[in-house]
Amino acid sequence: MLFINEETDKVNLYESHLISMESDSSSRVTKFLVDWCEGDPYLELICENCSDFNLEIAKSPNFENWCGQLEITGFSYLKTKEGYIVQINFDMVCIGFIQLKCSKFFINTPEDPKQEGGNSHRIIGDEKYTTEWF
Amino acid sequence: MAMKNIQLNGFDWNGFYIYGIRYSDDWCHMDLLIRKSGTDNVENRRLHMEFSRINQARLNGSEFDCKILGLVVNENENNGCDVHIETDKGLLSLTCCDIMLT
Numbered sequence: 001m002l003f004i005n006e007e008t009d010k011v012n013l014y015e016s017h018l019i020s021m022e023s024d025s026s027s028r029v030t031k032f033l034v035d036w037c038e039g040d041p042y043l044e045l046i047c048e049n050c051s052d053f054n055l056e057i058a059k060s061p062n063f064e065n066w067c068g069q070l071e072i073t074g075f076s077y078l079k080t081k082e083g084y085i086v087q088i089n090f091d092m093v094c095i096g097f098i099q100l101k102c103s104k105f106f107i108n109t110p111e112d113p114k115q116e117g118g119n120s121h122r123i124i125g126d127e128k129y130t131t132e133w134f
Numbered sequence: 135m136a137m138k139n140i141q142l143n144g145f146d147w148n149g150f151y152i153y154g155i156r157y158s159d160d161w162c163h164m165d166l167l168i169r170k171s172g173t174d175n176v177e178n179r180r181l182h183m184e185f186s187r188i189n190q191a192r193l194n195g196s197e198f199d200c201k202i203l204g205l206v207v208n209e210n211e212n213n214g215c216d217v218h219i220e221t222d223k224g225l226l227s228l229t230c231c232d233i234m235l236t
Binding site: 017018019020021022023024025028030033035050051052053054055056057058059066067068069070094096100 | 195198
């Protein structure tokens with residue numbers, strides 16, 4: 001199932017884990033692989049014509065002896081004149097975010113989503129901006 | 135031959151880029167995907183880390199693909215390694231049991 005831009009509201013990423021992130025500098029595509037909490041087993045988040053990559057992650061002092069799982073606690077996007085700003089948030093074992101600009105983003109799921117996700121509005125500049133994540 | 139842990143301090147990183155991060159399913163291993171300048175991503179070189187976690191990562195640039203400027207591995211008091219990677223986009227700081235270039 002393919003969900004493009006705002007259609008990704010139908011996919012819940014909360015409590016899923018980021019498994020990998022790869023950039024292809026020649027085609028300016030960034031591909032994220034997510035271990036999807038709803039099941040079988042992975043979904044892809046793909047961003048096209050990427051720029052302005054920003055990653056800030058630090059381990060949480062509350063999970064000192066844990067492995068560094070990148071548990072997703074929010075997925076946000078903001079439509080701009082040029083395209084979209086996309087952001088993945090982490091607030092558990094690791095704290096921080098990955099943000100980039102792109103012209104288009106889409107999520108490819110292995111099956112129908114069981115519950116809706118939605119924009120968590122955590123990008124500064126969003127008129128519905130919030131710091132809450134639960 | 136694979137280089138391991140503090141042996142990596144002597145490696146010439148000139149022209150190497152990190153273009154990806156990949157965890158194993160059980161979170162026990164992490165690979166930093168490496169490519170050499172002027173090549174595409176098919177070489178499949180990796181910095182493979184056992185029981186790794188990110189302590190801090192701060193990368194900021196036009197894209198994720200980042201040029202390695204320096205890599206320092208220090209053995210820590212837990213018989214593991216603290217790894218600091220300086221790139222043209224920022225810093226990656228990790229702790230792991232072992233780190234290997236393959």
